[in-house]
Amino acid sequence: xxxxKSAKSDSLIALLLIGLLLLSTLIVSSVTIFIAERAYSNPxxxxxxxxVHLVLAGICFxxxxxxxxxxxxxxxxxxxxxxIGLLVAVLVPGIGSVINGSRRWIRTPLMTIQTSDPAKxxxxxxxxxxxxxxxKANLSFSRKWLPAIxxxxxxxxxxxxxxxxxxxxxxxxxxxxxxxxxxxxxxSFMMIIGAASIQGVLLAVFTPYRFMRIVSFxxxxxxxxxxGYQLTQSLMAIGRGGFWGVGLGSSxxxxxxxxxxxxxxxxxxxxxxxxxxxxxxxxxxxxxxVVRLIQWSYHFFDRAAYFNSFYLAGISGLIGCQFxxxxxxxxxxxxxxxxxxxxxxxxGTHMLTSLFAFGIVFRMLSEPVK
Numbered sequence: 001x002x003x004x005k006s007a008k009s010d011s012l013i014a015l016l017l018i019g020l021l022l023l024s025t026l027i028v029s030s031v032t033i034f035i036a037e038r039a040y041s042n043p044x045x046x047x048x049x050x051x052v053h054l055v056l057a058g059i060c061f062x063x064x065x066x067x068x069x070x071x072x073x074x075x076x077x078x079x080x081x082x083x084i085g086l087l088v089a090v091l092v093p094g095i096g097s098v099i100n101g102s103r104r105w106i107r108t109p110l111m112t113i114q115t116s117d118p119a120k121x122x123x124x125x126x127x128x129x130x131x132x133x134x135x136k137a138n139l140s141f142s143r144k145w146l147p148a149i150x151x152x153x154x155x156x157x158x159x160x161x162x163x164x165x166x167x168x169x170x171x172x173x174x175x176x177x178x179x180x181x182x183x184x185x186x187x188s189f190m191m192i193i194g195a196a197s198i199q200g201v202l203l204a205v206f207t208p209y210r211f212m213r214i215v216s217f218x219x220x221x222x223x224x225x226x227x228g229y230q231l232t233q234s235l236m237a238i239g240r241g242g243f244w245g246v247g248l249g250s251s252x253x254x255x256x257x258x259x260x261x262x263x264x265x266x267x268x269x270x271x272x273x274x275x276x277x278x279x280x281x282x283x284x285x286x287x288x289x290v291v292r293l294i295q296w297s298y299h300f301f302d303r304a305a306y307f308n309s310f311y312l313a314g315i316s317g318l319i320g321c322q323f324x325x326x327x328x329x330x331x332x333x334x335x336x337x338x339x340x341x342x343x344x345x346x347x348g349t350h351m352l353t354s355l356f357a358f359g360i361v362f363r364m365l366s367e368p369v370k
Contacts, residue, residue: 064359
């Protein structure tokens with residue numbers, strides 16, 4: 001017997017998703033003109049590649065939509081191997097590429113792949129499938145949840161070898177959110193949160209460059225030409241934009257002042273050109289998407305469609321955490337981390353991964369729940 005309440009599609013999520021992609025195209029075209037002209041003698045180099053990324057992302061969305069959710073549960077071991085394999089491959093000399101001191105990318109003729117993005121999605125899918133299989137099992141904590149925590153430790157360890165501290169923080173928060181929704185005891189959950197927080201603080205404090213980021217974050221104006229340079233330029237961009245912004249295309253900070261203006265700091269340039277009102281609108285859009293995903297997660301949980309529920313909880317956490325970290329860094333609320341803003345920043349890998357993830361979401365919403 002089928003429950004007849006099927007979303008068919010969530011028009012609100014669909015409209016917000018399309019709106020953010022259109023906004024991304026607009027802001028990427030504005031931000032990258034000067035960078036592309038200097039680096040490639042073609043002001044539309046990044047814009048043209050962004051359009052290619054959107055086409056490929058659309059194909060990924062369709063592929064994700066065509067695959068039934070049961071497939072991911074059935075082949076969860078393969079999904080886990082893909083997640084771990086991507087993070088191992090990037091560490092192999094001759095395969096992984098080093099950029100700015102980090103080994104996070106694999107170069108291909110078509111595009112440069114940042115392996116942490118598809119790896120995070122694959123690991124979320126595995127954890128959602130694992131939790132959906134274990135939720136009804138009457139097992140002890142060590143047999144039920146400890147294997148997932150151990151795999152998370154391995155996954156984080158591989159991320160830290162790149163090093164990618166920001167992604168390790170994000171995936172840890174997302175996985176713990178899934179396990180909490182799946183019924184992990186609150187005391188165990190709080191103990192793991194505490195242990196992870198202590199480890200994170202130790203890694204930040206006892207790694208010189210991370211510690212310097214914290215110091216410069218507390219007062220970036222003491223280091224305006226060194227450790228605090230990106231943050232001070234980002235704050236100047238947001239401050240210059242004021243309430244209404246200086247106008248699309250009129251940003252000053254994107255003209256070689258703000259590093260990574262089209263990726264990690266695109267939100268700052270967006271606020272400079274469109275103003276605080278534009279920044280608030282983007283925040284509301286992301287919050288709405290996250291809330292809707294959480295609502296559907298509870299919808300599926302009530303109907304015992306556990307994989308759907310945990311996957312949606314994971315995607316809501318992934319989108320929400322990445323947005324919070326990215327926006328927080330741009331506004332000086334969080335220490336500087338290399339986290340791109342989902343759906344807005346320039347970058348092929350995160351765009352393809354995000355649209356593939358949403359393809360799976362809409363497939364789940366299109367099917368009646370058994």
